[in-house]
Amino acid sequence: MTTVIQIILLLATAFLVVYFLGNRRKARAKAGVKLGFMVFVIACIWAVLRPDDLTVVANWMGVNRGTDLLLYALVVAFMFTTLSSYVRFREQELRYARLARAIALKNAVKPEEELS
Template structure:
């Protein structure tokens, strides 16, 4: 029971950290480098889990999860949440850029009312 509470706490903290980190440091170059580094670490961990599944079960038991596959599932859920949040923030920023661009083009191409009457 304590082990299960530990993994739940770790997953919740990881999720909260991802949200705070990603929303707070979106424009900084360090954030982009951190995402790339995290992705590389995640890929290496997944390769390791595939090649040595018994090690994953040992790590899972250490953090309070009964099976290594469950631990991998939990990690994938956190990675999916991170990817979803990343896509949402990126698309939101892109929508704002398009809106600003559309406004700038509309203002540049605007015709003065008195020019229309002549």
């Protein structure tokens, strides 16, 4: 039987993949990432200050303990961070390859014609 948390985690994972891969260069996406991070930090502070509230929310979502709910949220955050780093490094490698090609073409020396 599927619980509420399983559906939320699967939807969050799918949303992160689609959103990040589709909008990774837009300023709006970068702002969304910053806002999401701030919400996550505030939620973590809230969980530390009021752990019983987190347990109540976890029970409402079908999870036994608040610590388990926090672990699930951290797993989603880790997936996002991993995906973000992978895409960023891949784009950086492509930029380096383009730069190397441009430099190679700019500094290319024409071969001397052979004497017949």
